[in-house]
Amino acid sequence: MGLREWALGGVLLSPLLLYALLALLLTGVVRLALQRVGAARWIWHEALFDCALYVCVLAAVVAALGR
C-alpha cells in the first residue's frame, strides 16, 4: 500500500492512523494468545509489557505495509 494518505469523503487520513489501529487490533490478538498459552504469568509489569508489545507490533506493521 505504501505510505500514502487515505481519502475518506474528501478528508485525507494519515496512513499511520490506520496502521496504529491495525496494530492495536493485532496487539490484542497477540496478548490473548499469550494468555491462552499461559506465558502471560511471566510478565512482570503488565502495562509496560503491553506498551512495549504495541510499539513492536506497530513497527512491524509499518515495516510490512509501508514499503
Add this chain to the structure above:
Amino acid sequence: MPALLTAFFAPSVAAVQFALKTLLGGGLALWCAMRFGLEQPQWALMTVFIVAQPLSGMVVQKGLARLLGTVVGTVMAVVFMALFGQAPELFLLVLALWLGLCTAASTLLRSAWAYAFVLAGYTVAIIGLPAIAAPLTVFDQAVARCSEISLGILCATLVSALLWPQRVERQLVGQAQQAWQAGRQAARLAILGEAEARQGLLEVMGRIVAVDAQREHAWFEGARGRQRAVAVRVLSRDLLNMLRLARGAARQWQLLDTTEAEALRPWREILLHALDAEASVDLSGLAARLAEAAAEPARVGVQQVYLERLALLAQRVAQAEQSVQALAAGQAPRRAPPALSWHRDWQSAAVYGLRSALAFGVLAVFWVATGWPAASGALLLAAVVCSLFASRDNAPQIGVMFLQGIAVALPVAFIAGQVLLPQVSGFVMLCLVLGVPLFFGALGMASPATGASATSFCLHFIVLCAPQNSMRYDVALFLNEALAIVIGVGCAVLAFRLVLLRSPSWHGRRVLHAIRRDLARLTRQSLGGAENWFGGRMADRLLLLARHYPVAPGGTASRWDDGLLSLDLGDELLHLRACLAAGDAPLGVAEQRFMARLEQLVRAPAGAAQATALDEVAAQLQQALEQAPPSIDRRLALAALAHVQRGWQQWCALHEGEPNGIA
C-alpha cells in the same frame, strides 16, 4: 446496567434540580460571554460545568480555588513566554517542569485547595501552547482566559446560591452525629478489648476524616457555616481524645489480675452502658462517682489508676457530647484547637509530579517531531488529566472513565456541531442544540457511578462544538481535534498505568517511617494542638495502612500491628505529657531528660538491645514523681510512664531482627 438507566431515565428530584441549575448557569455564562464579545465563550460555559457541584459551599470553594489557580497560571504563562518566547523547545521543557511541580504540590496539599495548584499548572499550558507560534498574542490569551473563567465562576455561584440551594453545613451536622455514634461504639469495643476493635477504629477514623474534609466547604456558607467549621475542629479533637482514653483504659485493664478485674467489672459495665447508643446517662455525674470510687482507701495501685482512667474517659465523653450539640446548634466553642493535620508524603508527590512532566514531555516531543498542528490539543489534555487525577488511588480507572465519556461525546458532538448547528441561527437555537445533550450529561454528573464519564462527556462536547459568535464549521478540524483528544487522554492513562506506586511494602514502610518521625516530634510538640496534630495524622496513616494491608488471616506481626503499637505508644506519651503539664509544680530536669532520651531512641533503629535503654531516665522521672506531693495527675502520670516503658519494650521486640529498623 440498572444504575446507568436510573441515572438518565428515572433521576431523583435532586439530580434534576442539579441538572437544571447547571444548565441555567451555563446558559447565563454563555450568553454573557457572547454578549460581551469575549474571544472563547466555550471557556465560560466549561467552567460552569467544572465547578458545578451539588452543594453550594463546594461550588464557592472550588470556584475560588479555580480562580486563584487561574490567576497564578496566567501570570506564569506571560512570564514564561517573556523569558522563553524565542525558544519553543526550552519553553516546552519549562512547561513540563512547571506542570510537574504543580502536580507534586497538589498531591502534597491533601485538601480541597489542591485544585488551585492543578489549575496553576495547566492554565500555563492552555495559554502558552497556542501562543508559541505567535508569542505576542499571549497577553490577549491570558486576559481572555482569566475573564472568562471569572465569568463562569460568577454565574455558577450565583445560580447555585439562588436556585434550590443545598448547604454543606446542614449535611455536616448529620455526618458529625454519625461520627459521634461510631465513636461511642468504637470506644465500647476498645474498652472491651475485642477483636472487632480494629473495624470500629477504622470506621470512626474514616468518619472523622470525612467530616473534616467537609469543613473547608462549610466555611463559605455564611456565619453559621463558619461557626460549624470551627466546631468540627473541636469535635475531632474530642473524639480522638475519647478513643485514646478508651484504648488506654483497656491497656490498664490488662494489668489487673482476676480478682481485681472482678471487683472492677461493675464499674466497667456502668460506663459501657453509658456509651451505648440509646442510653442517656449523666456522664459528668458518672465521672464524679468514678473519681470518688477511686479515692476510696481500699483501692490501691492499678485498680485506682483504672478507675481514674475511666473517670477521665467519662469526662471526655461528656465533653464530646457537648461538642456535638454545639455543632448542631451552630455555635463555635471558644479556644478551638487547630485543624486536623494530614499525612504528607514527599516521595509519592515527587513521583506523581515526574509522571505529569513525563507524559507532557513525551507528547511535546511528538508534537515537535510530527509538526501536526492539532497535537497541541493532545498535549493540553494530557496535562489536564495527569495533574487533575494524579493523587487519586484509582487514577487509571478514572482515566478510562474519562475516555468513555469522550467516546460518547465524539458522535454526539459531530451530529450537534457539524450537522445541526450549521442549519440554525440565533442564541435560543444554539442553547437548544447544546442544551439537550448537556442536560443528560448533567444528570449523569449527579450520580457518583457515572460522574467522571458524564463530566468528561460534557466538557468534550463543549470543546468539540466550540460555540462562538461567528461559528466556523470544518469537518477536517473536527476530526483532527477528536483524534488529538483521544491521543492525549490515552497518553495520560498510559502514564498512569506505567508509572504507579503499587508496591504496598514500600508504601507501608514510608508510612511507618513518617509515624516514627512524628513520635519523635511528639516529645516536644506544644500540647495545645497535639491531639489534632498527632491524632489526625495517625488516623490518616492507619487508614492508609489498612488499605494497603487488608487483614491477613493468621498473619504474624504485620505493618498494621506496627502502626497500632505506634498509636498506643504515642497515646500514652500524650497522656503522660498532659498529666505532667496538669501537675502544679514542674518536674524540671528529670522530665526533660526523659523526653530527650525517648526522642533519640525513637529516631534511631530499634532492636532488642535498646529495650532497656529507657529504664534509667524512666527511673529518674519515676523518682521525681514519687517525691512530689501525691495527686491524681501524678498517679496517672506514673501509670502512663509505666505504659510508655512497656510500649517501648514491645516496640523493640517487634523490630527485632530488622537491622535497619523500619525505615
